[in-house]
Amino acid sequence: MKKSYFAGLGAALGVALLSTQAAAAVTAISGYVNVTASATADGGQTVTDSAGDSWTGVPTNLGTVGANAVSSDGNGNAISAFGYVYGAWNSESSGVFQGQDFGWNFNNASGEADTTGNPVNWSYTFDTSAPASFNLGYNVYHFGNGFGLWGWNLALDGNDILNLQNAFSPDASGNFSYDLTSGTHTVELRNNANLRSGGFTQSYLEGDFSWSIGPPSNSDVPEPASWALMLMGFGGLGAALRRRRAATRLAIG
Numbered sequence: 001m002k003k004s005y006f007a008g009l010g011a012a013l014g015v016a017l018l019s020t021q022a023a024a025a026v027t028a029i030s031g032y033v034n035v036t037a038s039a040t041a042d043g044g045q046t047v048t049d050s051a052g053d054s055w056t057g058v059p060t061n062l063g064t065v066g067a068n069a070v071s072s073d074g075n076g077n078a079i080s081a082f083g084y085v086y087g088a089w090n091s092e093s094s095g096v097f098q099g100q101d102f103g104w105n106f107n108n109a110s111g112e113a114d115t116t117g118n119p120v121n122w123s124y125t126f127d128t129s130a131p132a133s134f135n136l137g138y139n140v141y142h143f144g145n146g147f148g149l150w151g152w153n154l155a156l157d158g159n160d161i162l163n164l165q166n167a168f169s170p171d172a173s174g175n176f177s178y179d180l181t182s183g184t185h186t187v188e189l190r191n192n193a194n195l196r197s198g199g200f201t202q203s204y205l206e207g208d209f210s211w212s213i214g215p216p217s218n219s220d221v222p223e224p225a226s227w228a229l230m231l232m233g234f235g236g237l238g239a240a241l242r243r244r245r246a247a248t249r250l251a252i253g
Contacts, residue, residue, distance in 0.1 A: 001030060002159040003159050006203040009070075013147040018139065020232045021193055023130070023214075023215060024129050024130035024131065024132040024182065024213075024215070025127040025128070025130070026092040026093045026126055026127070026128055026213050027091040027092065027126060027127040027128075027129075027177065028057070028058070028059045028124075028126050029056070029057070029125040029126055029127060030052065030054065030055065030056045030057070030122060030123075030124075030125045031054065031055055031059065031060075031062070031089060031122075031124045031186070032052060032054030032062070032087075032088065032122075032123050033052055033054075033065065033085040033086065033087040033097070033114040033122050034050070034051070034052035034085065034112075034117045034118065034119060034120060034121060034122075034123075034124075035050070035051055035052070035065070035066065035067045035083040035084065035099075035102075035115070035116075035117055035121060036048065036049070036050040036082040036116050036117065036118040037049050037050075037067035037068060037069040037082050037083055037113075037115050038066055038069050038081055038112075038113070038115075038231065039069040039070060039071040039078075039079040039080055039081040039104070039111070039112070039113050039114075040071050040079070040111045040112045040113075041071040041073040041077065041079045041109045041110070041111040042073055042077060042109070042110045043073040043074050043075075044071045044072050044073045044074060044078075044111070045071060046071065046236055047069040047070060047071045048069055049067040049068055050118070051060055051065040051066055051067045051246050052065060052085075053065050053068070053087075058093070059089030059091070059092060060089065061087070061088040061089065062086065062088070062218075063086065064084050064085070064086040064100070065084065065085060065086075065096075066083065066084035066085075066100075066101075067081075067083055067084075067115075068080065068081075068082045068083065069081045069082070069084065071106045071111065071162070072109075073109050073110075073111070073180060077107055077109035077132050077136075077251060078088070078107050078109055079104065079106050079107070079109050079111045079112075079113050079171075080104060080105045080107075080113075081102070081103075081104045081107070081114055081115050082101055082103065082104070082105075082115065082204075083099065083101060083103070083115040083193075084100040084101055085097070085098070085099055085100070085101075085121050085122065085207055086098040086100065087122055089124075092126065092187035092210055092213075093147075093213040093214070094099075094124070094210075094211065094212040094213070095124075095186070095210075096208075096209060096210050096211070097121070097122040097155060097189060097207075097209045097211070097245040098125050098206075098207065098208055098209070099121055099122075099142045099152065099182070099189075099191065099205065100114045100150065100206060100207075101204045101205075102142075102144075102191060102193050102204060102206075102207070103115060103144070103149060103202070103203045103204025103205055104201070104202070104203060104204075105194060105201070105202045106197050106198065106199060106201040106202070107111070107200065107201060108200060109198065110197070110198030110199075111196070111197075111198070112194070112195070112196045113194070113195050114193065114194040114195075115191070115193045115194075115205075116191055116192050116193060116194070116230040117189075117190060117191055117217055119167065119190045119192055120188045120190050121152070121188070121189050121190065121191050122188065122189040123186060123187070123189075123190040124186070124187050124188075124211075125184065125185070125186040126184070126185060126213070127183065127184045127185075128182050128185070128213065129140075130180060130182050130184055131179065131180060131181055131216045132179075132180045132182075132213050132214065132216055133177050133178060133179050133180060133213070133214055133217055134156070134177070134178050134180055134185075134187055134211065134212075135175070135176070135177045135211065135212045135213070135214060136154060136162070136175070136176045136177075136209060136211050136212055137174075137175050137176075137209065137210045137211075138152075138164065138172065138173060138175075138176070138207045138208070138209050138210075139172075139173040139207070139209075140152065140164060140170055140171060140172045140173065140205070140206070140207045140208075141170075141171050141173075141205075141206055142169075142170055142171060142203065142204065142205045142206070143203065143204055143206075144182060144202050144203030144204065145201060145202070145203045146168060146169045146170055146171070146201075146203065146205075146248065147167065147168055147171045147195065148167065148193060148195030148197075148203070149193045149195075149204075149205040150165045150166065150167060150170055150191060150192055150193050150194075150205075151164045151165045151166060151170030151171075151177045151179040151191065151205065151207070152164055152165065152189045152190060152207055152209075153165050153189075153190050154176070154187065154188070154189055154190075155187070155188045155189075155190060156178065156185060156186070156187055156188075157185055157186055162176050162178075165192070170205055172228065177217060179216045179217055179218070180213075180216070182200070187211075189207075189209065190206075191205075193196070198251075229239075
């Protein structure tokens with residue numbers, strides 16, 4: 001009887017502890033990469049080029065795609081805007097994104113250049129069966145004059161959760177984590193590089209990102225139901241030990 005009682009308590013405590021460590025199952029829904037380049041030389045036409053790739057259902061590595069737009073002012077001078085994107089899914093829970101050569105070249109021309117994702121460069125929609133966290137490692141750097149390159153920001157379900165953008169210097173590196181509720185979510189990396197200039201200017205931006213979906217930051221804290229189960233188990237265990245000590249004292253006496 002005593003053995004079965006303690007075994008029951010042990011099982012209850014085990015269930016309570018295991019329930020605090022349950023990992024979320026991640027189901028992939030869709031993903032895509034995209035880049036749009038636009039150039040307008042004064043006296044010339046606006047030229048726009050876009051490229052992208054996507055998948056639905058089963059994660060697929062998306063090869064490097066690029067956009068390149070060139071606008072001339074009619075006098076042999078030109079502005080070019082360009083950018084390339086790459087996305088890889090190692091699994092439903094991890095992968096990488098690269099934004100490569102996001103920038104422009106002003107060749108003795110005045111006007112405007114834009115390299116964006118219009119505005120999303122990378123997107124992933126997925127479902128988690130339990131609370132989880134989205135983790136991002138990033139390294140963003142530039143060549144030439146950094147003004148106007150901006151950098152990227154990270155959005156969750158349409159709202160910015162990490163803003164790395166800076167109009168004067170887009171360089172940034174580090175790690176970021178954000179807790180997710182269970183359910184369907186969409187994460188996006190967005191860029192809004194744009195510049196109006198003249199003369200001779202060449203600048204471009206590089207961004208390396210690695211991401212994963214894992215346990216939430218508070219995964220070691222039991223949920224309320226788990227706390228209740230654990231307290232009931234500890235309370236029962238304490239009562240049993242007290243009865244056992246009382247029985248021992250009576251037997252000695």
